[in-house]
Amino acid sequence: xxxxRKSRYILVEASRDIDLSDRQVQADLSEGISRxxxxxxxxxxxxxxxAQLNPRLFILRVSRGFEGDVIIALAFTKExxxxxxxxxxxxxxxxxxxxxEVAASQxxx
Amino acid sequence: MRYFDVVxxxxxxxxxxxxxxxxxxVLVLGxxxxxxxxxxxGRKCIVESxxxxxxxxxxxxxxxxxxxxxxxxxDGKVIAAAADAEKPIVIxxxxxxxxxxxxxxxxxxxxxxxxxxxxxxxxxxxxxSNARSANYLLSIGQMLGILGLIGMDVNRAKxxxxxxxxxxxx
Numbered sequence: 001x002x003x004x005r006k007s008r009y010i011l012v013e014a015s016r017d018i019d020l021s022d023r024q025v026q027a028d029l030s031e032g033i034s035r036x037x038x039x040x041x042x043x044x045x046x047x048x049x050x051a052q053l054n055p056r057l058f059i060l061r062v063s064r065g066f067e068g069d070v071i072i073a074l075a076f077t078k079e080x081x082x083x084x085x086x087x088x089x090x091x092x093x094x095x096x097x098x099x100x101e102v103a104a105s106q107x108x109x
Numbered sequence: 110m111r112y113f114d115v116v117x118x119x120x121x122x123x124x125x126x127x128x129x130x131x132x133x134x135v136l137v138l139g140x141x142x143x144x145x146x147x148x149x150x151g152r153k154c155i156v157e158s159x160x161x162x163x164x165x166x167x168x169x170x171x172x173x174x175x176x177x178x179x180x181x182x183x184d185g186k187v188i189a190a191a192a193d194a195e196k197p198i199v200i201x202x203x204x205x206x207x208x209x210x211x212x213x214x215x216x217x218x219x220x221x222x223x224x225x226x227x228x229x230x231x232x233x234x235x236x237x238s239n240a241r242s243a244n245y246l247l248s249i250g251q252m253l254g255i256l257g258l259i260g261m262d263v264n265r266a267k268x269x270x271x272x273x274x275x276x277x278x279x
Binding site for chain 1: 129130205206210242243244245246247248250251254255257258
């Protein structure tokens with residue numbers, strides 16, 4: 001039997017533009033999270049970039065119950081592709097649609 | 110709920126970003142609040158000193174918002190004096206980001222010890238990111254997570270970010 005985990009979605013803002021279609025950027029982000037929560041934590045949390053809304057804003061999917069660990073890990077991730085970066089977690093939600101609405105309302109302001 | 114952070118970025122943080130991070134206001138160390146080694150009469154300040162006597166004496170000064178214990182050392186006398194004076198101990202999270210992992214683990218353990226002792230004595234806290242650049246800013250969720258990591262429960266962690274507002278209103 002396959003266990004289906006429920007997910008939580010985190011809206012993340014970067015302090016500078018990043019291109020998440022770049023494999024190096026994805027690898028550095030993943031490594032940054034692993035460095036804090038470890039390999040087992042990474043497997044449990046299963047973080048995955050679901051959408052990049054603009055060059056600084058993206059949505060990360062994590063397994064429910066592990067979002068707190070990933071939020072801390074993102075705070076400690078300070079380098080991507082050789083340059084310094086800050087990753088702020090703006091909002092956590094059980095639905096990706098809700099985060100897209102939050103992002104859209106921020107753009108409108 | 111009004112949450113506040115204190116940063117060391119000259120020029121501060123724009124209101125839009127502060128709101129996205131979840132803060133009512135992000136104060137700047139050096140202009141909104143001064144970090145000093147002794148009380149500055151009439152100017153709101155946080156006193157940081159390695160001298161135990163100076164720290165204890167500064168707690169009586171109304172201009173002092175809180176005290177910062179260098180290297181987060183556990184000093185029972187200072188902690189007890191802060192609790193008696195009802196002045197918070199400032200928890201600066203910035204050193205955690207400028208260290209190698211091994212040093213960081215040591216710092217986290219030291220902060221946990223300080224928070225445990227100070228909580229037992231009945232002292233209050235002010236949690237600040239003291240970010241030196243935009244890359245080191247933290248959102249409310251990240252602050253809560255890190256304050257939890259160093260031994261605070263959610264309610265106390267939230268209170269540490271509200272605390273500075275009381276002094277701004279006065």
